[in-house]
Amino acid sequence: MQTVIDDSLMSRRRSIETAGLISRSIGILSTGIYASGLTDYAPHDLSAGMELACWYGIVAMFLSNLVAYFARRRPGSRWYTPFSALQVALDTATIVGFVVISSLEYPQTTWPLLILTIAIAALRHRLVGALAAFTLTSTAFLLMVPDSPDHSFVIGIGFMIAVITGAQSAAYSKQLLTLQEARQALHHQANHDSLTGLPNRAQLAEYAAERTGSTLAVLLLDLNGFKQVNDVHGHAAGDLLLHEMGVRLNGVLNPGDLAGRLGGDEFLVLLPEADAAKAAQIGDRIRDVIRRPVDIGDGRQVTVGVSVGVALRAAGSDATLDALTAEADTAMYQDKRAPKLAA
Incomplete structure (x- = not known):
């Protein structure tokens, strides 16, 4: 079904991009503080792998914000969906890299951050996106952190979050599309002759x-x-x-x-x-x-x-x-x- 682009959908897309810009900006600041080792927020002697992950994450989040900025300016563009998918990919790679390295090198429990990628994918790409993000993050965690005792939690909680958020996003998108079609039908009725279909x-x-x-x-x-x-x-x-x-x-x-x-x-x-x-x-x-x-x-x-x-x-x-x-x-x-x- 072709997506109807109207003011309500563009407003929703702008809201999503604004939220992404704000949250990533906070992420860039927090990651910078974490990588600096100047506070008790992180270990004072970060490993080379964690430093690399932090700086990669900052760069990836900055690139994602650039994409989000252009997507927010043109929410009706045919490039919006590819831009959205690119942001999900960058966000997922950033979070997975941080979780994997921190799980391997530090006693901190960071795997719940993987849920964030699932929620982001669900918001942007509904159930399909949520399940794809769950599959990628769970597979990466299982393969790259094989000795973690949290595998069952990662899979179980991740799958539940994917289904819940994906289904809710799909339902909301369907409702929004229905409202858009109803608005267009009412607008057509108000401006066209019902018998001939010509403008009134x-x-x-x-x-x-x-x-x-x-x-x-x-x-x-x-x-x-x-x-x-x-x-x-x-x-x-x-x-x-x-x-x-x-x-x-x-x-x-x-x-x-x-x-x-x-x-x-x-x-x-x-x-x-x-x-x-x-x-x-x-x-x-x-x-x-x-x-x-x-x-x-x-x-x-x-x-x-x-x-x-x-x-x-x-x-x-x-x-x-x-x-x-x-x-x-x-x-x-x-x-x-x-x-x-x-x-």
Whole structure:
């Protein structure tokens, strides 16, 4: 399932990276104090292996913080997941190295630190990440500290922590994804017509407002013969017809153009940066596709026409969408009466 990137997910990712930056900064400071031997926090005469582990850990945590910094700045980037995995790898290697060397050379009990790597992996990569971290840390401890009496604790507690934290993280991620999908569905419903799937008035108004002051062509469309389809074949057939009109409108527009439904059998098409020639060209395309027969089921077909009214806004003009729509509405009714006048 594709991950939906919205504000709530990006906020969660930023929180994770912030927590990582803070915790590693504390880790760098604590490790530096430990390696200095200036306090009772650590033995005054560290072995060469422990000194190496400490300085490697400081470097690894610093690199992880650099990655976290860039991941926090761009939580929606396609590189976020690889960056996250890299941080888990560096954190795991740092903690495993410290635990193994301290277990071999000092009487301190440090293996509970391995749980931290499992929790970090669970937070970032859910159950799969937690189990992978548990497998790596447990295997490393068993192989590299073979004489430790704590093997059963490392495996038992590590596995329980992996399952608990991984399952909780997976459940939270699933809940978050469900909420994201619900929010997107509500946003779509609020901005789109349920019958045709086209943008509604609100979305059209927002689209036009974003282009205030720029060149804009507005085409108002009104179907000819739609009422007869409803009267003869029923409203279900009329709904099928409207849906098909929405599909056809989207099919003839250029990238950046927008078609929406105002209601009933009226549609509005917005053409940014379009002049009269382009508006006329799009209008001709629309007339051509609208008049093609529409299959309404049971082998029945209906045909409708369309009247098109055009309004143009020049660059620098402050004409609103409502004003342009009213102008296009006047032109549309002139287009609708034109055949009768000709007759």
